[in-house]
Amino acid sequence: xxxxxxxxxxxxxxxxxxxxxxxxxxxxxxxxxxxxxxxxxxxxxxxxxxxxxxxxxxxxxxxxxxxxxxxxxxxxxxxxxxxxxxxxxxxxxxxxxxxxxxxxxxxxxxxxxxxxxxxxxxxxxxxxxxxxxxxxxxxxxxxxxxxxxxxxxxxxxxxxxxxxxxxxxxxxxxxxxxxxxxxxxxxxxxxxxxxxxxxxxxxxxxxxxxxxxxxxxxxxxxxxxxxxxxxxxxxxxxxxxxxxxxxxxxxxxxxxxxxxxxxxxxxxxxxxxxxxxxxxxxxxxxxxxxxxxxxxxxxxxxxxxxxxxxxxxxxxxxxxxxxxxxxxxxxxxxxxxxxxxxxxxxxxxxxxxxxxxxxxxxxxxxxxxxxxxxxxxxxxxxxxxxxxxxxxxxxxxxxxxxxxxxxxxxxxxxxxxxxxxxxxxxxxxxxxxxxxxxxxxxxxxxxxxxxxxxxxxxxxxxxxxxxxxxxxxxxxxx
Amino acid sequence: xxxxxxxxxxxxxxxxxxxxxxxxxxxxxxxxxxxxxxxxxxxxxxxxxxxxxxxxxxxxxxxxxxxxxxxxxxxxxxxxxxxxxxxxxxxxxxxxxxxxxxxxxxxxxxxxxxxxxxxxxxxxxxxxxxxxxxxxxxxxxxxxxxxxxxxxxxxxxxxxxxxxxxxxxxxxxxxxxxxxxxxxxxxxxxxxxxxxxxxxxxxxxxxxxxxxxxxxxxxxxxxxxxxxxxxxxxxxxxxxxxxxxxxxxxxxxxxxxxxxxxxxxxxxxxxxxxxxxxxxxxxxxxxxxxxxxxxxxxxxxxxxxxxxxxxxxxxxxxxxxxxxxxxxxxxxxxxxxxxxxxxxxxxxxxxxxxxxxxxxxxxxxxxxxxxxxxxxxxxxxxxxxxxxxxxxxxxxxxxxxxxxxxxxxxxxxxxxxxxxxxxxxxxxxxxxxxxxxxxxxxxxxxxxxxxxxxxxxxxxxxxxxxxxxxxxxxxxxxx
Ligand SMILES: [Zn+2]
Numbered sequence: 001x002x003x004x005x006x007x008x009x010x011x012x013x014x015x016x017x018x019x020x021x022x023x024x025x026x027x028x029x030x031x032x033x034x035x036x037x038x039x040x041x042x043x044x045x046x047x048x049x050x051x052x053x054x055x056x057x058x059x060x061x062x063x064x065x066x067x068x069x070x071x072x073x074x075x076x077x078x079x080x081x082x083x084x085x086x087x088x089x090x091x092x093x094x095x096x097x098x099x100x101x102x103x104x105x106x107x108x109x110x111x112x113x114x115x116x117x118x119x120x121x122x123x124x125x126x127x128x129x130x131x132x133x134x135x136x137x138x139x140x141x142x143x144x145x146x147x148x149x150x151x152x153x154x155x156x157x158x159x160x161x162x163x164x165x166x167x168x169x170x171x172x173x174x175x176x177x178x179x180x181x182x183x184x185x186x187x188x189x190x191x192x193x194x195x196x197x198x199x200x201x202x203x204x205x206x207x208x209x210x211x212x213x214x215x216x217x218x219x220x221x222x223x224x225x226x227x228x229x230x231x232x233x234x235x236x237x238x239x240x241x242x243x244x245x246x247x248x249x250x251x252x253x254x255x256x257x258x259x260x261x262x263x264x265x266x267x268x269x270x271x272x273x274x275x276x277x278x279x280x281x282x283x284x285x286x287x288x289x290x291x292x293x294x295x296x297x298x299x300x301x302x303x304x305x306x307x308x309x310x311x312x313x314x315x316x317x318x319x320x321x322x323x324x325x326x327x328x329x330x331x332x333x334x335x336x337x338x339x340x341x342x343x344x345x346x347x348x349x350x351x352x353x354x355x356x357x358x359x360x361x362x363x364x365x366x367x368x369x370x371x372x373x374x375x376x377x378x379x380x381x382x383x384x385x386x387x388x389x390x391x392x393x394x395x396x397x398x399x400x401x402x403x404x405x406x407x408x409x410x411x412x413x414x415x416x417x418x419x420x421x422x423x424x425x426x427x428x429x430x431x432x433x434x435x436x437x438x439x440x441x442x443x444x445x446x447x448x449x450x451x452x453x454x455x456x457x458x459x460x461x462x463x464x465x466x467x468x469x470x471x472x473x474x475x476x477x478x
Numbered sequence: 479x480x481x482x483x484x485x486x487x488x489x490x491x492x493x494x495x496x497x498x499x500x501x502x503x504x505x506x507x508x509x510x511x512x513x514x515x516x517x518x519x520x521x522x523x524x525x526x527x528x529x530x531x532x533x534x535x536x537x538x539x540x541x542x543x544x545x546x547x548x549x550x551x552x553x554x555x556x557x558x559x560x561x562x563x564x565x566x567x568x569x570x571x572x573x574x575x576x577x578x579x580x581x582x583x584x585x586x587x588x589x590x591x592x593x594x595x596x597x598x599x600x601x602x603x604x605x606x607x608x609x610x611x612x613x614x615x616x617x618x619x620x621x622x623x624x625x626x627x628x629x630x631x632x633x634x635x636x637x638x639x640x641x642x643x644x645x646x647x648x649x650x651x652x653x654x655x656x657x658x659x660x661x662x663x664x665x666x667x668x669x670x671x672x673x674x675x676x677x678x679x680x681x682x683x684x685x686x687x688x689x690x691x692x693x694x695x696x697x698x699x700x701x702x703x704x705x706x707x708x709x710x711x712x713x714x715x716x717x718x719x720x721x722x723x724x725x726x727x728x729x730x731x732x733x734x735x736x737x738x739x740x741x742x743x744x745x746x747x748x749x750x751x752x753x754x755x756x757x758x759x760x761x762x763x764x765x766x767x768x769x770x771x772x773x774x775x776x777x778x779x780x781x782x783x784x785x786x787x788x789x790x791x792x793x794x795x796x797x798x799x800x801x802x803x804x805x806x807x808x809x810x811x812x813x814x815x816x817x818x819x820x821x822x823x824x825x826x827x828x829x830x831x832x833x834x835x836x837x838x839x840x841x842x843x844x845x846x847x848x849x850x851x852x853x854x855x856x857x858x859x860x861x862x863x864x865x866x867x868x869x870x871x872x873x874x875x876x877x878x879x880x881x882x883x884x885x886x887x888x889x890x891x892x893x894x895x896x897x898x899x900x901x902x903x904x905x906x907x908x909x910x911x912x913x914x915x916x917x918x919x920x921x922x923x924x925x926x927x928x929x930x931x932x933x934x935x936x937x938x939x940x941x942x943x944x945x946x947x948x949x950x951x952x953x954x955x956x957x
Binding site: 093191364 | 523559570625747754
């Protein structure tokens, strides 16, 4: 097995050549040095570098940064929103429990677009995160803080959540590996909902090995999440061992259509040659229903969001105003007007609209039908292919502020990522090249619960490309 | 204008009080009497990131309700979110089931017989109870709302009727029948405060439909509907018409107050709950519910009539309460004589319990002891009034019936002595004796005196017999 970053790091920690306390101290230093530039974290866990681990479990004491929409007992969890400022959950999310149990050291809560609504991390109430490759550019989003923290070496592993591309987009923009699991593989208990039927928590790492490792730690059935699926346990690291001889890959025409930057497409094409040289066969394939994915995605996501975000009324947690001599409905109005940002308000209003009497059938029900068509389209194609490939993002990381005025143009950026969420499939984004010193991500989509397949494909490509990416702003240990 | 017969439909919410935990979390279902906000968890106060998990027992219980009401169970059903803002709703939506066109409740159809008339059931569904608003001071002087979420997430079954009810009294009878049925199948305890609540729709010919909310007991349902019926009739008589609106029942002032006019009807923006997969109701689930079904009231009435030969009226009284009919069954099991037991229960035991203000369930008297007491009465070992006072302490203190063999050989008065006492009494009470000759009922007075003179050593029946004989002799001698 090729010694990529995470594997090397683990070997040094296990052999004692990099003692755990020294490793953690260097991580704390990296955060102190880089945070003023990058703003990857909303909250850093005080004294994480002093963690003592009795017996090294699966994660060997590696640092894990957690997106700030995942609950951790007693640690402020804001979702990037003023409305949750001061909220300290009374419980650990299932994934947090599993990371602790597997001896991961949690470094902090990472920056994100407010309630995960966005693809740039500019919509955070706590300021934007900057891209470690070029601090004038966005890191992608909504898990931009997690991807930037991993790319810069502030943390070696991170958790993101992916509702319509929120792991794959920042992984692509920051040049790291991010995986969105099959719907139901990872427990959502403790993930603060944006759009419940679409989202999954997933790993972000510097390499495929790190992704496989963290996925192994967090995946598995959880009786507290009724949508989690009871399946047998897998160690995804074993998926990486074998080659790609005889693999059948499909290049989805709709993912490489209009609006994809020429420089991005040529990077993808190079990867295609690489796959062929590794013994795989690559063919073009079409899934026509994908063209309707974007509107269907936004209708379903906003509808669910409008209901999910109703609970933020300033009564039980987070923001609160002086409530005396107030009618409750006016109090709610005040809290919500002040607490939510512009993009969140936009999605709540649109979501309430598509669920209203008279519009429900026209929008919501129609979107569900499109969703079914897309699922069928993918299922059909997976009869002939082991995995599908395309770009993660149609464009390169753009400048902060460049697109924020135009929500539609921003929504268009999700065109390659949302079909996977509508279908509930797993997909991974891995770096496949640099253009003008900016990373490009390749997306590999697998069939249901075939995380092992896409990890194996990604691992082989990673080894073949051997990019050894190192952003301008980074502090790495090995 | 009494020809303005109302059309009434009810929407009844009953807590599934048999459950151990809430509908979607593991908090205790027994929330009453606990300090505010101590029976809560992330799920039932809607903490961010928490997720609901359906309580399987709740599903079984609601299937039992459907079976008891003879409703059609949906093999595929799902929860929906009912979105509206209200302080008692921690998520600002309620997990419920969509009640509009295309919605699939857990069961549809079914009916309840309310004494010869059938009230059809439209829909049976499952939903979560909101928390409770507590006012500081009184509602009007209160400066703020306090919230208690202990009740939040309790399982409610909602039962909606067709508009088949034609009077406020029938509405009450319907609720009483429903309560008894739910108690029979062991999913509900109507004695718990606030366990059954109801909204009612009422209209009279020519008027708009009025929905009355917040009827919190089934005693109030008749009062609220009677008030509303009178109000609507008044308006029709005065030519004012009745507008379609929602009104609130104020149990203190005993009136309904306008809440909102229907034009501004709320849009709840229902959509399927994404955190709970649809429910597939399998044969195995239905069989499980059926296995735990007891014999139902209507089946029991038929049984009492056909097997025990009771009148239908008597059978209905016994079956009106689950506790009463269970007690009846147990006494009959010990003593037999179902007819005698039935009439004794209704004539003696129930009035006594009523007088004492004790429910059948709260009585401490054991069925086998009651059977023994009744047997002793029937064998003349104890008279009725002594039996009743003994029954009283059995009910209140759980004491065992002690039948002193007043007429045992050792203590029984000799016939000679008895005869002497009777003669003495007759002589002393000449007027009473004359009365008794004209009116046999007056004889009891003399019997009482004799028994008293004997110090309880005489058998009243024997005294009665002897006295009657004396009366007959006297009559004969006069002839
Ligand atoms: Zn709870």
